[in-house]
Amino acid sequence: MSEHAQRLDRASAVTRDSRGRLVTVLHPDYTVFGVPNGGYLQCVIFQAVRAELGEGDVMAMSTNFVNAPKVGPADLEVEVVRRGRRVTFLRVRLSVEGRVATDSLVTWGSLEEGPARYQHSTSPELAPPEVCVSAPRIEGMTLHGALDLRVDPLAGPWWESPDPTRGYHETWMARRDGTAQWDALSLLFAADCLWPATVPLGSSGWVPTLQLTTYLRQRPRGAWLRARQRCEVVVGESVDERCELFDERGYLVADSQQIALVRFDDEVVRE
Amino acid sequence: MSEHAQRLDRASAVTRDSRGRLVTVLHPDYTVFGVPNGGYLQCVIFQAVRAELGEGDVMAMSTNFVNAPKVGPADLEVEVVRRGRRVTFLRVRLSVEGRVATDSLVTWGSLEEGPARYQHSTSPELAPPEVCVSAPRIEGMTLHGALDLRVDPLAGPWWESPDPTRGYHETWMARRDGTAQWDALSLLFAADCLWPATVPLGSSGWVPTLQLTTYLRQRPRGAWLRARQRCEVVVGESVDERCELFDERGYLVADSQQIALVRFDDEVVRE
Structure with missing residues (x-):
């Protein structure tokens, strides 16, 4: 294994095959238990739209996770529903x-x-990265090889003992894919790459995403992001999670929400 | 004009025409400056999926607002992308x-x-509805005829003088469409029916939605909802807004986010 993960822009690259179809190869460095990560898939989709339209950026992307893909060849179908002067609406399917x-x-x-006229949330208060601790790697989450994730020592170790009131965590994030700066593409990855916010509450195993919506709000600056990942409601077998990403200026640069399925260890015990 | 607005379930009803296509008639009681409201359109889409699948509920719905529709006949195209035992994924187009x-x-x-294992947000603290004041009706927003909206007297009148720090408002909501209780269908309407949260900041005119995502989280109970509508970031010509809806038990029952375009009076003055 190389020191760095495959560069995200290359691992999510989209090209045209001999028949003119948009194709990619889903990369093993961006998986969770063998399944390509949702934020990484949104990077691939971003690149497919770039290939089709040539320029511009994602303002919003909503994705239904219909069937879990595997690493390897995939193809993309981009439908331009309406091309506007200021905003273009598309649908993209990855198969x-x-x-x-x-x-x-x-x-x-x-x-x-930036700067924003108004911003509601303020960025997490964390000790500087150099005095923060690396959160533990979870086996099978290869995507964390592309990241340097650091947690305030006073906040941990939330991964050791569940706390029913702690439906959130906060993290420094830098890249370890051979790229120093965050950009619009990598924000889509960053907005869905952290441990589920149900982990501090004691959830078990994988928390598979059903639907993910990411808003990119501003062009990020710098090598470090501060992330806040939290649950809104955990009820029955579902959770809605949010992730807020702030750049080095404290600007909220991206914002995601998702619906996922969830299970808890205490439920397993009850069975 | 009758005392009540057309009942929402009837105003959003979807039927099949002689050729078997799903059709509706977009109703004038649910418009903003003549354009059918986004939350109301999501109710129509909900009914189209019910017509196709027979049972179940929306967990998440994301909508791109591609072209502003007008009131009158419309038709719907429902594509079942994958039918699952627990979750079904669809795409719906309204034309x-x-x-x-x-x-x-x-x-x-x-x-x-409910109840939830975990809930992050608590419902707004508002004086009881009977001592709250009705917020002013905005001409051209016919959708507010279907609602009884009441604001805490201590919170107002935010509609009179802009405050650059007040990117939110909180409201009691009951129905005035001849239906007493909130249900899953009407939550989709409720999640996108309030004044933009940019109004207290001093935004001018209409704030057209580009993309709206609503999560329904629990079956609501009671005649009153408490709503919190707020901006996340206002930057350049765009805003991302959130709406949280709590039922009479204080349960968060729905949660929406949207990207919209926005203008401010002070920008107009500068021109």
Whole structure:
């Protein structure tokens, strides 16, 4: 294994095959238990739209995770529903071996340059990265090889003992894929790459995403992001999670929400 | 004009025409400046999926607002992308006169029954509805005829003087469409029916939605909802807004986010 993960822009690259179809190869460095990660798949979709439209940025992307894809060849179908002067609306489907893996709506325009007139949330207060601790690697989450994730020593170790009131965690994030700066593409990955916010609550195993919506809000600056991942409601077998990403200026640069399935260890014990 | 607005379930009803196509008639009681409201359109889409699948509920719905529709006949195209035992993934397009108005992804399953294992947000603290004041009706927003909206007297009148720090408002909501209780269908309307949260900041005129995602989280109970509508970031010409809806038990029952375009009076003055 190389020191760094495959560069995200290369691992998510989209090209045209001899018949003109958009194709990619889903990369093993961006998986969770063998399944390509949702944020990484949104990077691939971003690149497919770039290949089709030539320029612009994601303003919003919503994805239904229809069937879990596997690493290897995949193809993309981009439908431009309406091309506008300021905003273009698209639908993109990613398929593996002829089976739809993800179905996305894309709202395409241009990213704003800050500062914001108004911003509700403030970035997490964390000790500087150099005094923070690396959170443990979870086996099977290869995507964390592409990241340097650091947790405030005062906040941990939330991964050791469940706390029913702690439906969140906060993290420094830098890249370890041979690229120093965050950009619009990598924000899509960053917005869905952390441990589920149900882990501090004691959830078990994988928390598979059903639907993910990411908003890119501003062009990020710098090598470090501060992330806040939290649950909104955990009820029955579902959770809605949010992730907020702040750049080195404290600007909220991306914001995601998702619906996922979830199980808890105490439920397993009850069975 | 009758005392009540047309009942929401009837105003959003979907039937099949003689050729078996799903059709509706977009109703004038649910418009903003003549354009059918986004939350109302999501109710129509919900009914189209019910007509196709027979049972179940929206877990998540994401909509791109592709072209502003007008009131009158519209037709719907429902594509079942994958039918699952627990979750079904769909795409629904609503068209008026052959032109796509909205393009939606739907994540379909069953709504949970509370209480939640974990809930992050608590419901707004408002004086009881009987001592609250009605917020002013905005001309051209016919959708507010279907609602009884009441604001805490201590919170107002935010509609009179802009405050650059007040990117939110909180409201009691009851129905005035001849139906007493909130249900899953009407939550989709409730999640996108309030004044934009940019109004207290001093935004001008209409704030057209580009993309709206609503999560229904629990089956609501009671005649009153408490709503919190807020901006996340206002930057350049865009805003991302959130709406949280709590039922009479204080359960968070729905949660929406949207990207919209926005303008401010002070920008107009500068021109």
